[in-house]
Amino acid sequence: GAVVSQHPSRVICKSGTSVKIECRSLDFQATTMFWYRQFPKQSLMLMATSNEGSKATYEQGVEKDKFLINHASLTLSTLTVTSAHPEDSSFYICSATRGYGNTIYFGEGSWLTVV
Amino acid sequence: AQRVTQPEKLLSVFKGAPVELKCNYSYSGSPELFWYVQYSRQRLQLLLRHISRESIKGFTADLNKGETSFHLKKPFAQEEDSAMYYCALKGSGGYNKLIFGAGTRLAVHP
Numbered sequence: 001g002a003v004v005s006q007h008p009s010r011v012i013c014k015s016g017t018s019v020k021i022e023c024r025s026l027d028f029q030a031t032t033m034f035w036y037r038q039f040p041k042q043s044l045m046l047m048a049t050s051n052e053g054s055k056a057t058y059e060q061g062v063e064k065d066k067f068l069i070n071h072a073s074l075t076l077s078t079l080t081v082t083s084a085h086p087e088d089s090s091f092y093i094c095s096a097t098r099g100y101g102n103t104i105y106f107g108e109g110s111w112l113t114v115v
Numbered sequence: 116a117q118r119v120t121q122p123e124k125l126l127s128v129f130k131g132a133p134v135e136l137k138c139n140y141s142y143s144g145s146p147e148l149f150w151y152v153q154y155s156r157q158r159l160q161l162l163l164r165h166i167s168r169e170s171i172k173g174f175t176a177d178l179n180k181g182e183t184s185f186h187l188k189k190p191f192a193q194e195e196d197s198a199m200y201y202c203a204l205k206g207s208g209g210y211n212k213l214i215f216g217a218g219t220r221l222a223v224h225p
Contacts, residue, residue, distance in 0.1 A: 004158075034212060041124075043201065043217040044159075093159070097211050104211055106151075106159040 002028045004096045006107035013084055013114055020080045021110045023094030029074035030096035034104070035067075038091040050077045084114040117142050119204050121216035128192050129224050136187040136219045138176075138202030147205040148185040149213070150176055154198045162187075162200070172196070192223045 003026040013019045023033055032051050036044040048069050050056040056069035066088075068080040077096075081088050093109045118141040128134055140146055150162040163171045165178040165185060176187045185202060202216040 032211060036215075044215045046206075046212055046214065049212050095159075095213075099211075102211070103161060104213065108158045 002026075002096075002103070002105045004030075004094065004105045004107040006092075006094055006110045008110060009108060010111045011113070013112070015085055015114055016083055018080055018082045019084055019112060020078050021092055021094075021112070023077045023079070023096065023107050025075045025096045025105070028096075028098055030077075031074065031099045033071055033077040033094055033096045035069060035077070035079050036093040036095070038093060038109075040091075044093060047079075081112065084112070086114045088112065089114045117204060117206050117214050119202050119214055119216035121200075121202055121219050123219045124217070125220045125222065127222045127224065130194055131191050134187075134189045134192045134196070134221065134223075136200050136202075136221065138185045138187065138216055140183050140185060140202075140204050142183075142204055142207075144207065146178070146180075146185075148176075148178060149203045149205070150174070150185075150187050151201045151203055151215075152198050153201070159201070192221075194223045194225055197221055197223045 005024045007022045035047045038044045047062045048056045048058045050069050050071040052071050052074050058064045071077040094107045095104045097104045120139045148165045151159050152162045153159045174189045199218050199220050201218045203213040206212045206214045
């Protein structure tokens with residue numbers, strides 16, 4: 001099956017700094033990528049939908065200025081957590097698809113800890 | 116509102132016992148539902164989708180529109196089935212976005 005890779009898998013950053021997480025589709029062109037957030041023992045919450053070459057569509061309640069999403073190419077989307085705070089600590093997961101109706105593939109997730 | 120409910124956080128069974136992981140949904144229109152599985156230390160992966168009407172690893176799930184349910188079943192659980200199972204609904208608005216339930220951890224004991 002197709003592979004989606006996230007980097008880094010774990011990151012620790014200081015409060016007030018920004019951190020970037022990458023999501024790559026390794027063997028297919030992903031027209032759409034999704035970013036999820038998962039708190040411990042809770043479900044995946046969709047943060048935003050990212051289409052290549054256009055602005056991301058954020059879910060209600062997600063601060064677009066805090067969680068910057070860029071989908072500059074068909075194989076890469078990035079999530080930047082700006083001015084991170086401890087409450088931003090979470091597991092962030094991306095997924096990617098070739099297009100509507102196609103299978104969605106998930107990355108392995110990235111643990112963010114803000115200290 | 117679009118919502119997926121998985122009422123059980125943990126389902127613990129013995130090997131060979133039948134398994135049913137419950138999933139209920141709320142959606143106006145024709146729903147498209149999925150089951151995803153996450154084995155220990157692995158990424159989320161698609162187990163099955165209702166439109167395929169398939170059986171994967173012995174698991175089946177039938178969409179019941181009257182009861183708005185999409186329960187996952189397996190007649191004889193195996194230890195290797197132990198994992199986290201998520202029911203998901205394809206949301207409206209295009210783009211394939213998925214709305215997940217809270218997940219149920221299945222523990223199959225020898």
